[in-house]
Amino acid sequence: MSLLVVGTVALDSVETPFGKVEEALGGTAAFFSFAARHYTDVRIVAVVGEDFPGQHMDLFKSRQVDVEGLEVLPGKTFRWSGYYDFDLNTAHTLETQLNVLPLFHPKLPESYRGSEIVFLANIDPDLQREVLKQVKAPRLTVLDSMNFWISGKKDSLTRVMGMVDIVLLNEAEVRQYAGTYNLLAAARQILDLGPKALIIKKGEYGALMISEDGGIFIVPAYPLESVKDPTGAGDSFAGGFLGYLTSSGDFSPAGIRRAMVHGSVIASFTVEDFSVNRLLTISRRDIDARYEEFRQLTFFENSCRFASDCERIRIV
Amino acid sequence: MSLLVVGTVALDSVETPFGKVEEALGGTAAFFSFAARHYTDVRIVAVVGEDFPGQHMDLFKSRQVDVEGLEVLPGKTFRWSGYYDFDLNTAHTLETQLNVLPLFHPKLPESYRGSEIVFLANIDPDLQREVLKQVKAPRLTVLDSMNFWISGKKDSLTRVMGMVDIVLLNEAEVRQYAGTYNLLAAARQILDLGPKALIIKKGEYGALMISEDGGIFIVPAYPLESVKDPTGAGDSFAGGFLGYLTSSGDFSPAGIRRAMVHGSVIASFTVEDFSVNRLLTISRRDIDARYEEFRQLTFFENSCRFASDCERIRIV
Numbered sequence: 001m002s003l004l005v006v007g008t009v010a011l012d013s014v015e016t017p018f019g020k021v022e023e024a025l026g027g028t029a030a031f032f033s034f035a036a037r038h039y040t041d042v043r044i045v046a047v048v049g050e051d052f053p054g055q056h057m058d059l060f061k062s063r064q065v066d067v068e069g070l071e072v073l074p075g076k077t078f079r080w081s082g083y084y085d086f087d088l089n090t091a092h093t094l095e096t097q098l099n100v101l102p103l104f105h106p107k108l109p110e111s112y113r114g115s116e117i118v119f120l121a122n123i124d125p126d127l128q129r130e131v132l133k134q135v136k137a138p139r140l141t142v143l144d145s146m147n148f149w150i151s152g153k154k155d156s157l158t159r160v161m162g163m164v165d166i167v168l169l170n171e172a173e174v175r176q177y178a179g180t181y182n183l184l185a186a187a188r189q190i191l192d193l194g195p196k197a198l199i200i201k202k203g204e205y206g207a208l209m210i211s212e213d214g215g216i217f218i219v220p221a222y223p224l225e226s227v228k229d230p231t232g233a234g235d236s237f238a239g240g241f242l243g244y245l246t247s248s249g250d251f252s253p254a255g256i257r258r259a260m261v262h263g264s265v266i267a268s269f270t271v272e273d274f275s276v277n278r279l280l281t282i283s284r285r286d287i288d289a290r291y292e293e294f295r296q297l298t299f300f301e302n303s304c305r306f307a308s309d310c311e312r313i314r315i316v
Numbered sequence: 317m318s319l320l321v322v323g324t325v326a327l328d329s330v331e332t333p334f335g336k337v338e339e340a341l342g343g344t345a346a347f348f349s350f351a352a353r354h355y356t357d358v359r360i361v362a363v364v365g366e367d368f369p370g371q372h373m374d375l376f377k378s379r380q381v382d383v384e385g386l387e388v389l390p391g392k393t394f395r396w397s398g399y400y401d402f403d404l405n406t407a408h409t410l411e412t413q414l415n416v417l418p419l420f421h422p423k424l425p426e427s428y429r430g431s432e433i434v435f436l437a438n439i440d441p442d443l444q445r446e447v448l449k450q451v452k453a454p455r456l457t458v459l460d461s462m463n464f465w466i467s468g469k470k471d472s473l474t475r476v477m478g479m480v481d482i483v484l485l486n487e488a489e490v491r492q493y494a495g496t497y498n499l500l501a502a503a504r505q506i507l508d509l510g511p512k513a514l515i516i517k518k519g520e521y522g523a524l525m526i527s528e529d530g531g532i533f534i535v536p537a538y539p540l541e542s543v544k545d546p547t548g549a550g551d552s553f554a555g556g557f558l559g560y561l562t563s564s565g566d567f568s569p570a571g572i573r574r575a576m577v578h579g580s581v582i583a584s585f586t587v588e589d590f591s592v593n594r595l596l597t598i599s600r601r602d603i604d605a606r607y608e609e610f611r612q613l614t615f616f617e618n619s620c621r622f623a624s625d626c627e628r629i630r631i632v
């Protein structure tokens with residue numbers, strides 16, 4: 001199967017209590033791609049400016065990321081700068097330079113249109129809808145978003161959420177969208193729009209999938225000795241989740257559960273270093289070893305006593 | 317095996333966005349007892365004033381809680397009043413009336429001294445040490461504490477933490493004690509004092525056990541549709557954990573993992589209503605049904621591939 005991501009490629013300046021980077025490779029589609037490429041080839045649609053460093057472009061190519069859809073426009077690349085305190089769950093934005101980003105209208109190369117798994121990373125929901133119009137018959141579509149679109153373009157976001165199979169948000173965004181603190185009640189509001197499942201990201205506490213038939217699967221975050229920079233954890237989670245699904249082709253409830261664990265595994269590596277650095281140095285062997293650790297972290301006598309119990313996690 | 321708890325019995329006035337109660341039965345030893353009694357008989361050591369309602373005293377007796385060690389002193393019962401906002405993870409104290417509590421010096425009835433499992437609920441660490449001197453040869457000792465003692469009596473707390481098998485704290489307390497944000501580094505500081513394991517409570521995110529040999533077990537909290545009052549969740553967790561261990565007698569790593577899940581199961585019931593109310597209405601059948609749900613919530617292909625992997629969770 002083939003995997004497509006549409007999102008941002010950015011130059012990030014980030015400071016945390018454990019160091020800082022200036023104009024490092026970032027953006028939702030970049031984190032996603034460098035996570036997912038451990039499992040499968042990735043097609044990327046995004047926009048950068050003419051100042052986008054050639055070495056970054058080469059990095060995508062050297063890691064089997066298809067950059068035919070990575071458009072270069074006159075102007076400067078999208079830049080984000082921010083910092084984190086010791087509470088690494090909260091990003092504080094210092095500056096956002098949109099630069100070429102407002103000019104972005106995703107145009108899928110002909111070769112991308114048959115992509116079977118599509119990740120709509122956090123961008124304007126109008127653009128996410130434009131992408132959905134251009135893909136032919138995707139097997140699975142997944143959407144991420146953020147507080148900015150929930151407050152600024154809620155109607156458009158609501159429309160596109162009703163068109164995808166899985167919505168992926170962090171817990172604050174779920175609560176904000178639904179206007180209620182109770183996460184399960186909020187989840188039901190979103191599932192009522194049409195998606196088959198909602199994945200709620202909880203940062204250092206892991207993630208949760210709720211399917212429309214009421215099935216719930218919880219995966220913890222890996223307990224890390226040293227977190228340097230949480231930027232990109234959510235997009236890496238999506239990359240591990242969908243990269244694994246693309247590679248396995250296993251959409252069974254059990255396969256989805258395994259994919260969720262891979263999402264958490266990959267995210268745990270991302271935050272060990274700044275930018276996409278850690279995703280560049282790990283191997284599939286490292287990923288599989290950490291997956292084994294997740295088995296031990298959560299083992300008691302977990303099982304589905306009746307097959308029907310665990311069948312409830314369904315996305316296709 | 318026999319189970320002893322030493323802690324507080326209180327009259328709690330609590331308001332949450334979902335209702336309120338006035339002078340309801342509360343206190344660390346009360347929540348613990350009504351949780352643990354679903355698994356085993358419980359012996360309680362605590363103090364109340366002469367105004368303690370006879371109906372509460374009868375409630376303990378009717379639920380197989382041995383109140384020989386529940387002392388009645390001249391004066392009024394310890395009272396706590398507080399409220400929670402929609403962020404139910406944080407209790408805001410309005411008033412603490414210590415009343416007879418400062419007069420408390422735990423005196424174990426002769427029949428209690430052979431107790432094999434001992435829970436030192438959150439009280440003055442000096443008193444916790446007094447209790448340890450009075451028990452003969454406990455198989456397992458577990459201690460809880462709070463920010464008040466970490467800032468006010470750290471030396472005494474440090475001493476008693478070195479004398480017990482398991483320390484139980486919430487994540488803010490672990491960080492406060494160690495003076496570091498990193499939870500694993502903070503855990504190591506506490507384990508270096510001598511306990512065989514540390515349990516870190518994370519409220520709506522569940523709990524984590526770290527053993528001295530580096531084993532980690534993570535149990536989520538049950539995803540609840542309706543949380544009314546989180547008061548007592550931590551003590552109920554301890555009650556489910558130690559109640560199950562007392563009843564099973566299974567101190568193997570696998571048995572400890574199962575006990576942690578029972579802790580989370582019981583805590584999930586407690587928060588569904590005010591005071592100890594929910595703990596009075598559930599049956600062992602309800603508990604076992606929710607335990608089954610935990611199996612499904614966390615199942616992917618969890619296992620210990622090599623027996624030695626999961627052997628690392630050890631407490632005795």
